[in-house]
Structures are given as C-alpha cells and as structure tokens.
Amino acid sequence: MFKVNENYLKLPGSYLFSTIGKKVAAYKEANPDKSIISLGIGDVTQPLAPKIIESLHSAVDEMGKAETFHGYAPDLGYEFLRNAIADGDYKSHGCDIHADEIFVSDGAKCDSGNIQEIFSIDNKIAVCDPVYPVYVDTNVMAGRTGTYDPSTETWSDVIYMPCTAENDFVPDFPKEEPDIIYLCFPNNPTGTTITKAQLQDWVDYANKIGAVIIYDAAYEAYISEDDVAHSIYECEGARTCAIELRSFSKNAGFTGTRLGFTVVPKDLKAGDVTLHSLWARRHGTKYNGAPYIIQRAGEACYSAEGKAQLKEQVAFYMNNAKIIKEGLKDAGYTVFGGVNAPYIWLQTPDKMPSWDFFDFLLKNANVVGTPGSGFGPSGEGYFRLTAFGSHENTLKAIERIKAL
Amino acid sequence: MFKVNENYLKLPGSYLFSTIGKKVAAYKEANPDKSIISLGIGDVTQPLAPKIIESLHSAVDEMGKAETFHGYAPDLGYEFLRNAIADGDYKSHGCDIHADEIFVSDGAKCDSGNIQEIFSIDNKIAVCDPVYPVYVDTNVMAGRTGTYDPSTETWSDVIYMPCTAENDFVPDFPKEEPDIIYLCFPNNPTGTTITKAQLQDWVDYANKIGAVIIYDAAYEAYISEDDVAHSIYECEGARTCAIELRSFSKNAGFTGTRLGFTVVPKDLKAGDVTLHSLWARRHGTKYNGAPYIIQRAGEACYSAEGKAQLKEQVAFYMNNAKIIKEGLKDAGYTVFGGVNAPYIWLQTPDKMPSWDFFDFLLKNANVVGTPGSGFGPSGEGYFRLTAFGSHENTLKAIERIKAL
Structure with a gap:
C-alpha cells in the first residue's frame, strides 16, 4: 500500500x-x-514593454516555420540569453560570472523551491524572519525542518534571524552555525536592504563557517542607492559560497510570462563535488528548459x-x-x-x-x-x-x- | 559545513x-x-500549426496592453485550458475527469520527475524495463532506490518489469508488491502498447494491492488501433489508483514551447489524505504556473x-x-x-x-x-x-x- x-x-x-x-x-x-x-x-x-512584445512576435513567427522552428532548448538555456545575462547583469557590475554558470529557468519561485534538493537533508537552514514563505515551506516538504511549534509558529530545526525595526532589518549572525543561509536583498517582504559592506560581512562569515548563501536578488532592479550591491558576486569571495537567484518577474513584468535564472559558480564545492554539477544534473533530469519564445523575450530585456x-x-x-x-x-x-x-x-x-x-x-x-x-x-x-x-x-x- | x-x-x-x-x-x-x-x-x-501560431500572436498582443495583461496565473492553470482539456481529452472518451482535477504544468518531464515527491521515501517503485530514464533517476535523487549494481545496471530497491520480444512487450505483474507503478503506453522507448483489457488488468491489480499507477500517456495522439485506451480513466476503477501525465510536446510539437498537465482524481487517497491536495500544495509552493500565452496556445489545440x-x-x-x-x-x-x-x-x-x-x-x-x-x-x-x-x-x- x-x-x-x-x-x-x-x-x-x-x-x-x-x-x-x-x-x-x-x-x-x-x-x-x-x-x-x-x-x-x-x-x-x-x-510587457514594446520591445519585449516585438521580440515575442518575432520568435512566434520563427516557431511557425520549419527552417526556424525550435524544439527542446539546451538544458541550461540558450546561449544568446546566457551571454546577454552574463554581460548585462554581471560583467557590467564587475562580477566574475560566466555564461556557463547561469542556469535559465521558468522563474525564481521554482528555483528557490528546488535548490534545496541538491543539499543533504541533515543540513540546517537559516532564514531571515520575516521571510518569503517558499524557502521554509520547501524545506519542510523535504523533511529538513524538525517539528512545528504552533504557539511560536516556528520549526525546531530552522534558525530564525529576526529582522525588525529594532535591528534596522539587518540580520545578525546566528548563534548556532547554519549550513545553508537564505538571504534576499532588497528584501521581500520588508522592502529594506543592507549595504554592500554588510553583504561582504555575510560572504566572509559563510566562507569562514563553510556555509552556502542562497541569495535571492529578484528585486535588484529597484535598487536606487549607491552602496547597495546588485549582485552578491560584487563581494569578494562570493564565488566559493554563494548561489544567486534572479527573476524577470519584477524588473520586466514577467510574472505571467515566466523566466528566471540561477547562478552557481564553478568554485562552489563540497570536497570534490561542485554544486554546479549537481544543479546541472537536476536541470538535465527534471527540467526541460524555458520556452524558446520566452527566452527570446528575456534577451530583449538586455537590448538598449x-x-x-x-x-x-x-x-x-x-x-x-x-x-x-x-x-x-x-x-x-x-x-x-x-x-x-x-x-x-x-x-x-x-x-x-x-x-x-x-x-x-x-x-x-x-x-x-x-x-x-x-x-x-x-x-x-x-x-x-x-x-x-x-x-x-x-x-x-x-x-x-x-x-x- | x-x-x-x-x-x-x-x-x-x-x-x-x-x-x-x-x-x-x-x-x-x-x-x-x-x-x-x-x-x-x-x-x-x-x-507549430497555424492555429497555434495565430493564438500565440493574439495572446502576445494581450500581454502588451494593460487592460488585457496577465500576471501570475492561477495555481493549477487557467480555467479556459482546464475546461478544454476536460472536454477534449476526457469527456470525449467517456472519462469521468473534472477540470479541477487537472493541473497544468510546463511539461510531462517535470511532472514525471516531481510527482514522486508527494510519496514516502519508503515506497517501492516498479518500472517497465526498458524505461524512460527520468522515472528511475528522479527516484534515485530522492533516495528511494537502494544501491546500484554496476554489473547488472539495476538498483536494489527498484522492481524491474522486463518488456521484451519474449513477452510481446507486455509487463507481467511483479512477484514483489510495488507501491508505485510507472506505466507508459503507448510506450517510450519501445513504441509498443497494450490493449485496453490489459490496462484494465493493471488497474484492477493496483486497486487490489493498494498501489498507485503513474500513467504516462504522452503519446496518446499516435494511437491508431481501436482496442487501445487513450486514457487510463477509460478503465473502471482508475479514479482510485491512477495519476495520468499528459504532454503537448508530441501531439502539438510543444517540445520547445513547454506545456503539459497531470490528472489527479480526488478519489485517490491514502487514508484521509487525497493525493490531489498534496499535488496542489506542491504546485502552490514550488511552481508559478505556465505562461499565459502558452496556455492560450494549448487551448488552441482543442479548437476544431x-x-x-x-x-x-x-x-x-x-x-x-x-x-x-x-x-x-x-x-x-x-x-x-x-x-x-x-x-x-x-x-x-x-x-x-x-x-x-x-x-x-x-x-x-x-x-x-x-x-x-x-x-x-x-x-x-x-x-x-x-x-x-x-x-x-x-x-x-x-x-x-x-x-x-
């Protein structure tokens, strides 16, 4: 049974x-x-912006002709899009991230829910509190969070890092050492953020204790202040401790169009095993790529x-x-x-x-x-x-x- | 660490x-x-067929105007598509399947990889041999398959059901009782199939032993013979034992367009828990819907x-x-x-x-x-x-x- x-x-x-x-x-x-x-x-x-609409129409036309039809996409996304992302989001901010470290997906919600799969069930997660519910719920579903206490509405095996007016919404390093740290800046739900120097402290901390930071940068396009990092890879040492999640939903209005990507630097390892190889395996086995026409729409976001x-x-x-x-x-x-x-x-x-x-x-x-x-x-x-x-x-x- | x-x-x-x-x-x-x-x-x-191209263009136009723009899709898919599926794929074949038992997704590969998540790690799976690798590999990744024997290329905790010329590619009921049975007919990779009467035997068997059949019907559109079932729900009793996976990839050329769906009847239960509620929870937590324009393209497949x-x-x-x-x-x-x-x-x-x-x-x-x-x-x-x-x-x- x-x-x-x-x-x-x-x-x-x-x-x-x-x-x-x-x-x-x-x-x-x-x-x-x-x-x-x-x-x-x-x-x-x-x-959707006119340039995106134009590119969608043109990609749809391609799909209607045998000579320009596109079947299964490459596992990790089309190169035209991965190159545009590498240039537009990383090189332009001085980040050392290559196109083959970018995994195109159908959105950051899926990625932020699926990324925990490549880690051991025994790992302990730390989350900001308040937090985007998907990080915690998907770890619950995987059996990583212990027991739930309805009186405090917390899980026994989750490290909560309070972010309130009292600490200016900047999480303190937790007392107990986490294995996986979820950070989202600019933050959902508080709308606050931390400075680049503060983010550097987190990168240093993660490297020191051997933790991975899962950095959700879905709101990067809304940054208006100079001392805020657009990517965690602006921080030194992030290539050995950080995975970054990005989305087209908020900067380009793709909530109903669906496109996102995850960056897993090849330097991020547990012993000999690169997280890049594990995420590539997950993509190759459980995912079949974002639609061609949507990837073309994503590319259009990077045109002038x-x-x-x-x-x-x-x-x-x-x-x-x-x-x-x-x-x-x-x-x-x-x-x-x-x-x-x-x-x-x-x-x-x-x-x-x-x-x-x-x-x-x-x-x-x-x-x-x-x-x-x-x-x-x-x-x-x-x-x-x-x-x-x-x-x-x-x-x-x-x-x-x-x-x- | x-x-x-x-x-x-x-x-x-x-x-x-x-x-x-x-x-x-x-x-x-x-x-x-x-x-x-x-x-x-x-x-x-x-x-892609002209009618589909036409519907894509029209949906793209909608996305370009504020009055007709679509953001996040409903968790389980748009009703226009779920109704078209319920009528076109089920009612038309005399199957008792309702629109709210249909979960729209970005394809059958994802669904066939993700569906195992809602089951206990202790469940034992049975697969046809040969088999579409995704069924086995995703169970390996979840830790459900025991140890691998490189000499036989088999897993200790997987029940293999040989399908060869010797048994006319019709699997026998396994000696050991499985909890989850993966069936794919018409079959990938063998291209063979079983009769409706033979499928009814599988449904009866699953109901008798309390197993779930995960029925992959991705090739349904290619059926040319009369005594082959287009859906497992043509069999009596399938509502209490079967989940069906369907795809737009092969009948409509959506390999690069991405659309599929999974049917989980509300009668399929373990004790008081419906698998429908678990799959709905997974969709709601880890997935954000198929793109609006692609769901409209899916709808076009059901027009005359x-x-x-x-x-x-x-x-x-x-x-x-x-x-x-x-x-x-x-x-x-x-x-x-x-x-x-x-x-x-x-x-x-x-x-x-x-x-x-x-x-x-x-x-x-x-x-x-x-x-x-x-x-x-x-x-x-x-x-x-x-x-x-x-x-x-x-x-x-x-x-x-x-x-x-």
Missing part, C-alpha cells in the same frame, strides 16, 4: 497567498458592490531599447512606492522600505495583530495587503503593501487608508 | 540524452564534412481548426514511422512499435550491444539513434529510432541504413 510524504502533512495551513486569495474571494462574494484594490500579492500590472523601457517601468512602480510611503507617513504610520524595493512595510497601528489589520483594511478600505505574520513570527505587527498596482489604484488605496 | 545530497552522487554517468549529445558533438567536430541525421532524441521538427491541423501533423510523423519500419524490415531487421507510437524499436543485428550499434550507425550511416540499453538492462540488444525527423531526412536515413 502506497504511503504519502508525511512531511507535507506537517505544513500548517495553506500557502500564504492562497489563503489571502480565498479570504478576498469570500469578501467579494459577500460584497459584490465593493471595488477592491489589491496591493497584496507581488504581482505586476504594467503590460529594452533596458530603457524597463527603466521607465521600474520608475513607474517606484513612484507608486513613494506615493504609498509618503501617504502612510502623512496618515501617521511608521513605514519602512520603498526606497530600493517595490515593497512598503508598515507597523500596524497600536500593535494590532497583522491578520486583524488585514481584515480591518479589507473591510473598511477595501484594500488588500499582506499580513506580516504570514512571513514569520517577527513579521507580527507589520503589514506589507506593494507598489505594483496601477497609478490610479495606488492613489485611491492611499486616499482610502488616509480616510480611515 | 554544508553537505550535498549524497543520492545525486549515486547516479551512474550523466542523463542518457546528454551523453548522446556529447558523443554526437565530438563526432561532428572530428568530421565536420559529414551530414548527420538525428532520429535519436524524441524531438519534433514540424513547425487546431485539432484538424494537429491530426495532419501526427499523420505526417506516422508516415515517417511507416517508412522507417518498412525500410528496416526490408533491410532484414526485426522491428517493433511504430503503429500506435512514433518510435521504432529494432533488434540490433547479431545481438550487437546497443552502444556498439550506436557507434556503428553514427560512423557508417551518420545516423543518430538511441541505444536500448540506455533505457534499462532489458533494452540491451535493442535500438530506438524516432519518426520525428523531416520526411527527407527520414528517407535519407533509411536509405543509408539499407546501404550498410
């Missing part, structure tokens, strides 16, 4: 954004006349025209971030983030529990955000709003919140 | 098709003047126009299959398959080892096929050719083989 993976049954409740989706759907059904504005899930709203159009798009969202941040400040809220990231992290009024504030905002302002506690215990008393709405909706949402 | 997943290190050599790719590349480099014809990897060559165009495409490849099959017969080979599948499975002359025949064919006919032993020990002495080449190349390849 077959048995199921018992680790799945340990997961408390459903995935955060599914829960929010269900709550909103229920409210909508009960209140069909209300117009709800979502600044909740990190989904973009601006259409594409870059200019995407810069405008990022500026558009960052203007929303400014509207949210200043509007909330005017309304008396304490707010963080929104300078190097499209997320605004606010303290709930009078330390109201995050889910109560979610319900309060949904009911009284018809605005959907994300409860901080959904990202971990240290997120309690915080709330996330995103800058990915339309200009009009962002203005309207803030007016409604101000009017409360 | 971090440690790697030791199970990855147990995998012997690299993924079959990577090995072939490297061998061919080396031969090409040494013999730049030779024109090589590949009937090896199961990759299609015909361009799309269906007619794809029928022609399948007929085109099956004409190649006929050319290969008859040509090889004329040349004195013993051949199987090619009637309900685009694969021809031939016995190597004088029981020549499969990899020797690979080298022989590459060197003397400049034709690339796939060595049977690459699919498992019972594939030794066999060789796979695919019907996915162009008409001209297929003719040329067979002429070359005949001339040997």
Whole structure:
C-alpha cells in the first residue's frame, strides 16, 4: 500500500497567498458592490514593454516555420540569453560570472523551491524572519525542518534571524552555525536592504563557517542607492559560497510570462563535488528548459531599447512606492522600505495583530495587503503593501487608508 | 559545513540524452564534412500549426496592453485550458475527469520527475524495463532506490518489469508488491502498447494491492488501433489508483514551447489524505504556473481548426514511422512499435550491444539513434529510432541504413 510524504502533512495551513486569495474571494462574494484594490500579492500590472512584445512576435513567427522552428532548448538555456545575462547583469557590475554558470529557468519561485534538493537533508537552514514563505515551506516538504511549534509558529530545526525595526532589518549572525543561509536583498517582504559592506560581512562569515548563501536578488532592479550591491558576486569571495537567484518577474513584468535564472559558480564545492554539477544534473533530469519564445523575450530585456523601457517601468512602480510611503507617513504610520524595493512595510497601528489589520483594511478600505505574520513570527505587527498596482489604484488605496 | 545530497552522487554517468549529445558533438567536430541525421532524441521538427501560431500572436498582443495583461496565473492553470482539456481529452472518451482535477504544468518531464515527491521515501517503485530514464533517476535523487549494481545496471530497491520480444512487450505483474507503478503506453522507448483489457488488468491489480499507477500517456495522439485506451480513466476503477501525465510536446510539437498537465482524481487517497491536495500544495509552493500565452496556445489545440491541423501533423510523423519500419524490415531487421507510437524499436543485428550499434550507425550511416540499453538492462540488444525527423531526412536515413 502506497504511503504519502508525511512531511507535507506537517505544513500548517495553506500557502500564504492562497489563503489571502480565498479570504478576498469570500469578501467579494459577500460584497459584490465593493471595488477592491489589491496591493497584496507581488504581482505586476504594467503590460510587457514594446520591445519585449516585438521580440515575442518575432520568435512566434520563427516557431511557425520549419527552417526556424525550435524544439527542446539546451538544458541550461540558450546561449544568446546566457551571454546577454552574463554581460548585462554581471560583467557590467564587475562580477566574475560566466555564461556557463547561469542556469535559465521558468522563474525564481521554482528555483528557490528546488535548490534545496541538491543539499543533504541533515543540513540546517537559516532564514531571515520575516521571510518569503517558499524557502521554509520547501524545506519542510523535504523533511529538513524538525517539528512545528504552533504557539511560536516556528520549526525546531530552522534558525530564525529576526529582522525588525529594532535591528534596522539587518540580520545578525546566528548563534548556532547554519549550513545553508537564505538571504534576499532588497528584501521581500520588508522592502529594506543592507549595504554592500554588510553583504561582504555575510560572504566572509559563510566562507569562514563553510556555509552556502542562497541569495535571492529578484528585486535588484529597484535598487536606487549607491552602496547597495546588485549582485552578491560584487563581494569578494562570493564565488566559493554563494548561489544567486534572479527573476524577470519584477524588473520586466514577467510574472505571467515566466523566466528566471540561477547562478552557481564553478568554485562552489563540497570536497570534490561542485554544486554546479549537481544543479546541472537536476536541470538535465527534471527540467526541460524555458520556452524558446520566452527566452527570446528575456534577451530583449538586455537590448538598449529594452533596458530603457524597463527603466521607465521600474520608475513607474517606484513612484507608486513613494506615493504609498509618503501617504502612510502623512496618515501617521511608521513605514519602512520603498526606497530600493517595490515593497512598503508598515507597523500596524497600536500593535494590532497583522491578520486583524488585514481584515480591518479589507473591510473598511477595501484594500488588500499582506499580513506580516504570514512571513514569520517577527513579521507580527507589520503589514506589507506593494507598489505594483496601477497609478490610479495606488492613489485611491492611499486616499482610502488616509480616510480611515 | 554544508553537505550535498549524497543520492545525486549515486547516479551512474550523466542523463542518457546528454551523453548522446556529447558523443554526437565530438563526432561532428572530428568530421565536420559529414551530414548527420538525428532520429535519436524524441524531438519534433514540424513547425507549430497555424492555429497555434495565430493564438500565440493574439495572446502576445494581450500581454502588451494593460487592460488585457496577465500576471501570475492561477495555481493549477487557467480555467479556459482546464475546461478544454476536460472536454477534449476526457469527456470525449467517456472519462469521468473534472477540470479541477487537472493541473497544468510546463511539461510531462517535470511532472514525471516531481510527482514522486508527494510519496514516502519508503515506497517501492516498479518500472517497465526498458524505461524512460527520468522515472528511475528522479527516484534515485530522492533516495528511494537502494544501491546500484554496476554489473547488472539495476538498483536494489527498484522492481524491474522486463518488456521484451519474449513477452510481446507486455509487463507481467511483479512477484514483489510495488507501491508505485510507472506505466507508459503507448510506450517510450519501445513504441509498443497494450490493449485496453490489459490496462484494465493493471488497474484492477493496483486497486487490489493498494498501489498507485503513474500513467504516462504522452503519446496518446499516435494511437491508431481501436482496442487501445487513450486514457487510463477509460478503465473502471482508475479514479482510485491512477495519476495520468499528459504532454503537448508530441501531439502539438510543444517540445520547445513547454506545456503539459497531470490528472489527479480526488478519489485517490491514502487514508484521509487525497493525493490531489498534496499535488496542489506542491504546485502552490514550488511552481508559478505556465505562461499565459502558452496556455492560450494549448487551448488552441482543442479548437476544431487546431485539432484538424494537429491530426495532419501526427499523420505526417506516422508516415515517417511507416517508412522507417518498412525500410528496416526490408533491410532484414526485426522491428517493433511504430503503429500506435512514433518510435521504432529494432533488434540490433547479431545481438550487437546497443552502444556498439550506436557507434556503428553514427560512423557508417551518420545516423543518430538511441541505444536500448540506455533505457534499462532489458533494452540491451535493442535500438530506438524516432519518426520525428523531416520526411527527407527520414528517407535519407533509411536509405543509408539499407546501404550498410
């Protein structure tokens, strides 16, 4: 008789954004006349840039002719895209990363969930708290996290690194030594970041203790300050301790188009075994490449025209971030983030529990955000709003919140 | 200090098709003047059908306008596609499968690799031998297969079900009881299949012993005989024992476009736990949906126009299959398959080892096929050719083989 993976049954409740989706759907059904504005899930709203659309059409045409048709993609992605990434994201920032260290995928969510597979079940993970739920949940599913304590909402075998207003959202090195450290800067959900010097400290720490940093740089395009690293490979020594995850979702609006990549430097080893060879094996065995037409769309993001159009798009969202941040400040809220990231992290009024504030905002302002506690215990008393709405909706949402 | 997943290190050599790719590349480099014809990897060559191209263009246009832009897709796929699948692939064959039991994905390779995750590590798998390597390799990576014996090229904890000319390529029920049974019909690599009555026997057997059948129906579109089931759900009782994997790669040429789906009926349970809920949790946590434009392309496959165009495409490849099959017969080979599948499975002359025949064919006919032993020990002495080449190349390849 077959048995199921018992680790799945340990997961408390459903995935955060599914829960929010269900709550909103229920409210909508009960209140069909209300117009709800979502600044909740990190989904973009601006259409794909003209240069990307042009490249998609042209790739579609190629797929319609035998001479230019493309079947299975190369395991690790097309060279045209990997070269564009190596030049555009790494060489341009002085990072020593080569095209054959880049693995193209269908997005950073998949990669951030799958990357743990190449590590031993015995490894101990450290995560910032609050944190993007996928890092923890996928380790739960793999059986790496011990037992769950519902009273603290924490796992016995996970090292939590609190990031709150008290420490300026900069995690301290944990007391217990981790094997795998998940870092995401600019951070989701807090919208805050750390300086390049602080990131260098993490790289030095990881190299010292022999840990791997899984560095999620999905929000890199939103960096506006000079002393913030765009890639962890700007830090010395990162090639021997860091894997970097990148996405086209937020810089180019690919949430519904799906493209991302992971960098695994060939210097990253456990004994004789390179993590590069293990990730290549996983790609070759369990994945079949991103669609050709989408990889061409990814390439278009690195053209001069594409870059200019995407810069405008990022500026558009960052203007929303400014509207949210200043509007909330005017309304008396304490707010963080929104300078190097499209997320605004606010303290709930009078330390109201995050889910109560979610319900309060949904009911009284018809605005959907994300409860901080959904990202971990240290997120309690915080709330996330995103800058990915339309200009009009962002203005309207803030007016409604101000009017409360 | 971090440690790697030791199970990855147990995998012997690299993924079959990577090995072939490297061998061919080396031969090409040494013999730049030779024109090589590949009937090896199961990759299609015909361009996407006009109706699909049309729908891709139209979806791309939608992505370029704010009013019709699509961000994150619903976890399980768009309803328009799931409804089209439920009607076109299931209702039309009298199968009781609902749209909400269909999980859209980026292809059957990913699904067939990921599906094992929802099961306990203690479960024992049974596979046909020869077999599509992904089923076994992904279970190796998960630590479910015991130790590898290089002399027999088998794993201690895998139940192998030989499929050879001796048993007409119909697997016998294994002596030891499996928990998970992988079946693929029409079969890759042998190109053979079993009757609906024989499949019903497997469903009855699985229900009797409490096993799950993972049924890979990626080649369903190539079925030409009446007594062959298009879906396992044509069999009575399959809803309580079977998961079905489907692909758009072979019926619609989506190898480079990427789309597939998995059916998990809600009646499939271990105690109170439905496998549907576990697979939904995996999708929600580790996957972010197939691209909107690709899901629209998938929908187009079910339109009247799309269906007619794809029928022609399948007929085109099956004409190649006929050319290969008859040509090889004329040349004195013993051949199987090619009637309900685009694969021809031939016995190597004088029981020549499969990899020797690979080298022989590459060197003397400049034709690339796939060595049977690459699919498992019972594939030794066999060789796979695919019907996915162009008409001209297929003719040329067979002429070359005949001339040997």
